Structures are given as C-alpha cells and as structure tokens.
Amino acid sequence: MKMIIAIIQSKDSNRLRRAFNDANIQMTQLSTTGGFLREGNATFLIGVKDDRVQDVLEIIKKNAKAREQYVTSQMHMDVEGGSAFPVNVQIGGATVFILPVDQFLKF
Amino acid sequence: MKMIIAIIQSKDSNRLRRAFNDANIQMTQLSTTGGFLREGNATFLIGVKDDRVQDVLEIIKKNAKAREQYVTSQMHMDVEGGSAFPVNVQIGGATVFILPVDQFLKF
Amino acid sequence: MKMIIAIIQSKDSNRLRRAFNDANIQMTQLSTTGGFLREGNATFLIGVKDDRVQDVLEIIKKNAKAREQYVTSQMHMDVEGGSAFPVNVQIGGATVFILPVDQFLKF
Ligand code: NI
Ligand code: NI
Numbered sequence A, B, C: 001m002k003m004i005i006a007i008i009q010s011k012d013s014n015r016l017r018r019a020f021n022d023a024n025i026q027m028t029q030l031s032t033t034g035g036f037l038r039e040g041n042a043t044f045l046i047g048v049k050d051d052r053v054q055d056v057l058e059i060i061k062k063n064a065k066a067r068e069q070y071v072t073s074q075m076h077m078d079v080e081g082g083s084a085f086p087v088n089v090q091i092g093g094a095t096v097f098i099l100p101v102d103q104f105l106k107f
C-alpha cells in the first residue's frame, strides 16, 4: 500500500477526478486555502496497492502534466499598431509524493 | 510515532471529533472540496505514539464504522396504497491509513 | 526527500508562508474545517530534500513557535478600582511531523 499525494493546478482537478473515477481509483481532494501563493492548486490523496501505483502516475501525467499553450495576449500594445498576438505559456504541472504505508484498514 | 489518516463520512465527523477530544487525542480535520465525488467525506490527521495507535483505531471503529440503518423511504409509492415503508441502507464507513513518522517535534 | 506536515496557529500562517516563499521552499497550505476544536489552526505540507529539512525546521521555529505575550485584560475588574492590567498569555506553537518519502516526481 502507498499513499500518493499529488499537487496539481486546480484547472486540471475536475478532469483528473473524473479520470480516477473512471479507473475505479479512490481518492480524496483536499481544500487548499485562498492564500496568495497557493490559489490555483489542488491536492489529492490517493491510497493504492503497490501494483496500481504505476496506473495512478500515468493518470496524473495524462491529465495534469505541464504543457505549453498558445494564448492571445491581452496586455501587449505594439508601438506600430496595437493588435493582440499569441504567446506561448506553460500550464498544468503535477508535484507527486509517494509515501510508504504501514497499515491499511477499512471499518 | 505514527500518522493516521482517516477518511470518514462527514455525518460522523462531529461525533468522532468529540470522542478524540474526550480521549485527549490531538487531531486536525482537513476540509475536503465540494467535488461531486467527495462531498460528504471528512479527513482527519491524527499523530500518535505507537502505543496509542490501537486506541485511535478503536475510537474510529466505534464512531464511524459502516453500519446498516432502517430509514423510511420517502420515494416509493405502492400501487395499492402509497404508504411509506422502511428500507435498510448502509451508512458510515472509515478508510484508514497508518503511515510511519521519522521524527516528531513541537516548537 | 521528506514530507513535513506542520500544524500551526492560523495567526502565524501568513508570516510562515512568506518566510517559506523567501527561502524558495515550496509548500501547500491545507484548509482546516471550522470545527470548534480546530478553528485557529493551519496545516502546511512541505516536500523537501533531506539536506533542507533543518532549514525548514528553523523557519517554522522562527515564525510559529510558542511564545508568551503580554495582553491587556479586558475582563478583569478589580474591586478597588476597575483598571485593566496586562496578563501573560501563550500564543503560537507548532506541531511538526517528518514523514519518509519513497519517491518524488514532477510531471
Ligand atoms: Ni466518470
Ligand atoms: Ni468533549
């Protein structure tokens, strides 16, 4: 048994939750506070048997990994004209800790 | 020292919190988000010395274990009459992880 | 790699969060519920390499340790006069668990 703690962007949390659900992997999503540093993050606790750890990691990777996306800049005003143009930004990203579990019980 | 993570039904959380309090066991209740999968759950973090692990497990079992309860159905309308009747539903239930702790400190 | 779980008074949480930020230590602040026992607490999850554990502990100690503070009592009315006087109360305090981590990943 392992306890997997995954911290992801909250934009990816609905998608990740659905993916875990579809794979029958039980997890708990913890609320993070509205602190200025951490707004936009979500924390998942996932308890799994050793032989499913790799599945969980694949699901996190597939649904929450860091990737680039073109967005249209709203901020930049070019001296020549003023039209918006696309910029490449990084979104997503997952930080994952795998912790040992001494004992797992259900009552 | 062990870190016990207990995920229970939120209906049982006030009762469990009081039981821990009465047994002088310190715990922290984490908020879970209002996600569709997890509403109705509560997560407790409990740090205890090895020789009190069994006490904590007994308290969780006593206050939050899965059990059956007769409830009066509000939904069913019998073709013959329309009176409510009791149905047997499962409530409660605790998922418990015991994690090793390298070091415990108080400042 | 270690997972440090620190439970502190919420009065100290902004200060501690800023101190971690200034030291480039990543952490996640979890919400605790408004339960009667735990209002006023904040829980931090901090993942660090073994050689930074001591730094993290120093930062927690410096920003959240238990200390005494003189506050002016609003409650006491002396039979002779009725003027307020300072009382010494304990504030702050941190409970810290250091857990082993099997694996740390970033996606
Ligand atoms: Ni689904
Ligand atoms: Ni009590």
Ligand code: NI
Pocket (backbone or CB within 6 Å): C018, C021, C022
């Ligand atoms: Ni700063």
